[in-house]
Amino acid sequence: METAARAGFVARGVLYVLVGIIALRVAFSDDGGKQADRGGALTELADKPFGNVLLWLLGLALAGMALWRLSEALFGQAGPDGRKAGKRLSSAARFVFYCVVSYSVLAYVAGDKGSGSGSTDRQSDDVTATALGWPAGQWIVGAAGAAVVVTGGVIAVRAMLRKYHKRLRMSEMSVPVRRTVDVLGVTGGSGRGCLFAAVGVFVIVAAVRHEPGEAKGMDDVLRSFRETPAGPWLLVAMALALVAFGFYSWACARWRKV
Numbered sequence: 001m002e003t004a005a006r007a008g009f010v011a012r013g014v015l016y017v018l019v020g021i022i023a024l025r026v027a028f029s030d031d032g033g034k035q036a037d038r039g040g041a042l043t044e045l046a047d048k049p050f051g052n053v054l055l056w057l058l059g060l061a062l063a064g065m066a067l068w069r070l071s072e073a074l075f076g077q078a079g080p081d082g083r084k085a086g087k088r089l090s091s092a093a094r095f096v097f098y099c100v101v102s103y104s105v106l107a108y109v110a111g112d113k114g115s116g117s118g119s120t121d122r123q124s125d126d127v128t129a130t131a132l133g134w135p136a137g138q139w140i141v142g143a144a145g146a147a148v149v150v151t152g153g154v155i156a157v158r159a160m161l162r163k164y165h166k167r168l169r170m171s172e173m174s175v176p177v178r179r180t181v182d183v184l185g186v187t188g189g190s191g192r193g194c195l196f197a198a199v200g201v202f203v204i205v206a207a208v209r210h211e212p213g214e215a216k217g218m219d220d221v222l223r224s225f226r227e228t229p230a231g232p233w234l235l236v237a238m239a240l241a242l243v244a245f246g247f248y249s250w251a252c253a254r255w256r257k258v
Contacts (some may be wrong), residue, residue: 001071005258007097008065011058012154013249015041016188020243023222027232027239034237038101042108052109059105066098068258073157078257079166122217128203129212138207141215145203159189168255181255184248191241195221 012196013188016047018041020224026036070093077143157162164185170178198221206214225235 001068004064004258005068006253007061007254008068009249009253009256011061011065013246013253014045014058015246016143016192016242016249017246018044018245019218019240020239023235023239023242026223027235030059035219036167036222038104040219042105046109050239055105055109055136059102062098063103063104066095066102069095072207124203124215124217124220126214128215132207132212133184138210142204142207145200145205145207147204148200149197150200152193152198152200154193155196156190156193159186159193160194162186164189168252172255181248181251184244184251187241188243188245188248191238192245195238196240198224 015038019038022040022044023036042055045051045058048054069091070083073088073095077087081087103200128141131137131144134140139145162182162185167214168181173181198219199216202214202216202221202224206212222235222238225238226232228234
């Protein structure tokens with residue numbers, strides 16, 4: 001499980017670094033050739049030498065992350081309070097999430113190009129449109145959007161408060177490494193939280209206006225930052241934060257308590 005977890009953190013880091021790099025390109029170009037989301041990251045990796053091999057390794061590593069999260073749900077997380085119901089439920093939710101991500105990557109490399117590379121924007125539209133058609137659909141979508149906003153806020157605040165310290169073997173790091181990990185953890189975690197919150201805001205707007213098209217996936221949300229008065233610089237800051245979170249994930253692969 002330890003090997004599976006550490007491989008999973010490496011894979012998560014690869015995805016975030018690639019999405020951040022694509023977002024940097026989008027900041028200064030109107031070229032829409034690559035999506036700034038998981039699908040774009042997979043396409044980017046597939047275009048590299050030995051791309052299929054790398055994608056197989058990525059998908060299997062993410063499956064390892066899912067198995068580790070399942071073991072946490074069944075037996076508890078590392079730490080004195082790891083067996084609490086809330087912690088185990090959180091791990092169970094992450095297990096489901098990483099199962100979906102791993103399946104999409106493995107299906108993509110196995111030949112289903114519409115699986116992992118599907119646009120998150122189109123997926124958001126489809127899911128929102130379906131939910132809005134349910135009885136009390138506007139309330140359900142609005143509540144889901146609010147939950148995503150709160151989740152993003154919690155992620156950002158916890159990163160800024162450096163709550164991740166208790167999950168890392170900080171005592172094994174030298175002072176320069178500890179400072180670097182803190183920069184990556186605070187910058188990457190707060191940026192990731194802000195991105196989640198922005199996605200939630202657009203979902204709420206879709207619910208209020210009863211317009212599924214108002215809901216945006218990661219790609220459209222990142223591109224919307226370029227349209228703010230700050231110009232491309234807000235998107236640049238977000239892209240760098242995502243790259244930082246990718247590097248932080250690699251630090252987790254080395255020092256995370258599992």
